[in-house]
Amino acid sequence: MNKRRGVTGLLFALPAAVVYLPLLAIPLVYTFALSLHRWDGLAPSWRWYGLGNYSSLLNDRIFWIALWHNLLLIGVSLVVQLPLGLALALLLRRAGRLTGLIRTSIFIPYILPTVVIALVWRLLFTRAVPTLYGDAQWMLPLVIVAISWRFIGFHMVLYLAGLATIDPQLEEAATLDGAGHWAIFRHITLPLLKPVLVVSATLAVIGSIKYFDIVYVMAGGDPPQSTELLATYMFEQGFDARRFGYASAIAVAMVAAAGLGAGIIWLATRVRVGRRS
Amino acid sequence: MKRLGFIPRLTVLLLAAAITLYPLLWMAFTSLKTNAQIHRQLWLPDSSPTLANYQVVWESAHFWRFMLNSLAITGGTVAILLFLGALAGYGFGRFDFRGKHALWLLFLGGLFLPVHATLIPLHRLQATLGMTRGWYSLAFLGAIYLAFNLSFTVYFLRGFFTAIPDELEDAARVDGCTSFGVFWRVMLPLSLPALTVTGLINAVMIWNEFIFALVLLHDTSAQTLPRAVMRFSDETSLDLALTTAALSLTVFPVIVLFIAGQRWIIRGLTAGAIKG
Numbered sequence: 109m110n111k112r113r114g115v116t117g118l119l120f121a122l123p124a125a126v127v128y129l130p131l132l133a134i135p136l137v138y139t140f141a142l143s144l145h146r147w148d149g150l151a152p153s154w155r156w157y158g159l160g161n162y163s164s165l166l167n168d169r170i171f172w173i174a175l176w177h178n179l180l181l182i183g184v185s186l187v188v189q190l191p192l193g194l195a196l197a198l199l200l201r202r203a204g205r206l207t208g209l210i211r212t213s214i215f216i217p218y219i220l221p222t223v224v225i226a227l228v229w230r231l232l233f234t235r236a237v238p239t240l241y242g243d244a245q246w247m248l249p250l251v252i253v254a255i256s257w258r259f260i261g262f263h264m265v266l267y268l269a270g271l272a273t274i275d276p277q278l279e280e281a282a283t284l285d286g287a288g289h290w291a292i293f294r295h296i297t298l299p300l301l302k303p304v305l306v307v308s309a310t311l312a313v314i315g316s317i318k319y320f321d322i323v324y325v326m327a328g329g330d331p332p333q334s335t336e337l338l339a340t341y342m343f344e345q346g347f348d349a350r351r352f353g354y355a356s357a358i359a360v361a362m363v364a365a366a367g368l369g370a371g372i373i374w375l376a377t378r379v380r381v382g383r384r385s
Numbered sequence: 386m387k388r389l390g391f392i393p394r395l396t397v398l399l400l401a402a403a404i405t406l407y408p409l410l411w412m413a414f415t416s417l418k419t420n421a422q423i424h425r426q427l428w429l430p431d432s433s434p435t436l437a438n439y440q441v442v443w444e445s446a447h448f449w450r451f452m453l454n455s456l457a458i459t460g461g462t463v464a465i466l467l468f469l470g471a472l473a474g475y476g477f478g479r480f481d482f483r484g485k486h487a488l489w490l491l492f493l494g495g496l497f498l499p500v501h502a503t504l505i506p507l508h509r510l511q512a513t514l515g516m517t518r519g520w521y522s523l524a525f526l527g528a529i530y531l532a533f534n535l536s537f538t539v540y541f542l543r544g545f546f547t548a549i550p551d552e553l554e555d556a557a558r559v560d561g562c563t564s565f566g567v568f569w570r571v572m573l574p575l576s577l578p579a580l581t582v583t584g585l586i587n588a589v590m591i592w593n594e595f596i597f598a599l600v601l602l603h604d605t606s607a608q609t610l611p612r613a614v615m616r617f618s619d620e621t622s623l624d625l626a627l628t629t630a631a632l633s634l635t636v637f638p639v640i641v642l643f644i645a646g647q648r649w650i651i652r653g654l655t656a657g658a659i660k661g
Binding site: 111112113114115116117118119120121123124125127128129131132133134135136139140142196199200202203204206209210212213214215216217219220221222223224227228229230231232234235257261262266268269314317318320321324325338339342343346347352355356358359360362363366367368380 | 386389391394395397398399401402403404405406408409411412413427469470473474475476477479480481482483484485488491492497498499500501502503504505506507508509510521528529531532533535536539564568589592593596600610611612614615618623625628629635636639643647650651652655
């Protein structure tokens with residue numbers, strides 16, 4: 109395509125940039141700067157603290173608990189949500205007339221307000237399993253049920269879109285050659301689905317690092333630390349405890365973790381491709 | 386491995402669909418019961434439904450106002466978002482200019498950024514601008530929604546504009562159109578399907594948004610539905626009849642929007658994934 113040069117393109121992009129940069133890029137720099145200071149939100153100026161917030165973070169037991177819970181969320185999404193989504197997509201591929209209805213039913217939680225999801229499950233759990241709800245051991249698993257309920261359908265729909273791009277003749281030809289269903293899945297379907305699998309894994313990892321809404325509304329920090337995540341801890345340290353410098357350091361750690369997560373997936377998939385070709 | 390037969394496969398799928406839908410149906414039919422009816426039978430619908438809970442929630446608890454707030458902020462933001470997003474998508478998709486690559490990377494970064502990294506500065510900015518109350522706080526929230534949904538919108542629309550054949554644009558230019566004229570008279574009408582997709586997805590995202598509403602809305606009257614329903618559930622100590630009615634009201638517009646635009650929404654959400 110022959111692209112036009114000059115300043116015109118910039119003029120088209122400018123209005124969006126004027127909204128985007130001050131409200132998103134500049135705050136990010138502000139947060140990083142604040143993470144090097146101490147501030148209670150009231151004092152007229154910040155107090156320089158160097159890397160003090162970060163070294164406190166490394167010695168903060170609750171920070172590590174929160175990080176561990178985020179890693180658990182990543183693990184569960186990769187081991188439970190994605191495989192279940194894939195299984196449902198494979199089953200749904202040849203479900204005949206009811207395909208659309210079933211797909212909509214399983215997908216619908218994804219588009220609902222997270223507050224509603226959290227409150228509905230909270231109401232259900234407090235009635236159905238009253239002894240477990242509020243128990244420090246059980247809170248996180250119950251929250252994970254609600255989160256999985258929301259996301260399985262989303263991954264299923266991604267995989268359905270991916271499966272639709274696979275030429276059915278490939279699988280038919282393999283069947284004629286005497287390949288079993290497992291072999292076809294393993295050597296044809298799965299490799300062809302790889303780009304979609306990478307996208308859904310990336311979304312799951314980054315989403316798990318950012319996670320906040322359902323946990324905050326369902327558990328609200330009770331029992332203490334049982335469901336703590338990086339995002340809820342950042343929120344409490346900032347808006348409840350007014351330790352804005354410390355909260356900013358947690359936020360910077362979240363940005364780093366999201367970047368790291370995306371980077372690891374990107375590298376892992378590149379290396380594998382390299383080895384095969 | 387043997388492939389599952391049609392009937393067992395369908396059974397598994399229908400079971401999964403039923404498990405997924407039950408919490409929502411439970412919410413809906415519980416909102417149509419009195420607390421006495423709920424006490425008698427918690428898990429099934431009642432034979433004589435009542436709208437009494439909705440009357441309380443809608444009038445006494447002012448949910449009519451929260452509904453209007455949510456409609457205004459969603460509608461207003463999506464309209465501006467589509468206009469700015471289409472302009473930028475056209476600029477990025479069909480022009481070259483100095484600094485384009487760097488600016489594009491900044492926009493893409495927004496797709497991955499945890500919003501928590503901006504909460505404190507935006508909370509401060511709101512106070513500095515004196516926009517913490519009433520309609521001002523809703524307008525500020527709208528501006529935030531605009532900024533945070535631009536990444537997806539520009540990314541999606543850029544992809545669309547890049548794919549439009551050159552001939553269409555060249556023909557319009559030969560006819561004497563300015564660049565903005567080409568955009569307004571040729572590109573925008575052509576991009577109606579793409580605008581519908583991004584508009585619907587953004588509307589759902591903005592309608593549902595919670596954490597910014599939690600941090601930036603301070604007045605009990607100037608709240609969006611997700612924020613209001615959270616406060617209401619606390620105030621009523623999670624009263625089953627009233628809370629489920631408030632939840633159903635919050636969800637209802639999203640479900641209508643989804644059923645009307647399902648095809649577009651799913652296409653938009655999966656488009657990026659398939660291209661890889």
